Amino acid sequence: MKKIKLLSFGSLDISDLKKTDIKNNFFISIEFDIGKNIKEGQDTFMFFLSDIGGLEKYLENEFKHNESIVLNNIIVVKEYSYEFILNYLDLNITSKLKELSEKDIWKYLNLNYLYIDD
Secondary structure, eight states: OOOOOOOEESSSSOOOOTTTOSSSOEEEEEEEEEEEHHHHHEEEEEEEEEOOOHHHHHHHHHHOOOOOOOOOOOOOOOSSHHHHHHHIIIIIIIHHHHHEEEEEEEHHHHHEEEEEEO
């Protein structure tokens, strides 16, 4: 039986995560696709990556429309780093896909990330 693996990742907010010149006040989505292979289909999950300034702007905007906000799936870093994204995905996605059963993988992903229903 083929094991589920990380197939790809990217951002709807930035066309090239590796070559971007983000400095500060950012709040971006990171989407990643998992599956057994592309032909069999894939599932997409996401999380947000932000620095403190970007999180503040996000919260200010959200409070214009809401009285309360639940913060899930947001990772706050001091500064943007493509290497951070690679390390995060390796530690929190790739390694989990290797060590968990298929049933537990879906529980883990749905608990910790936002599922994108195409």
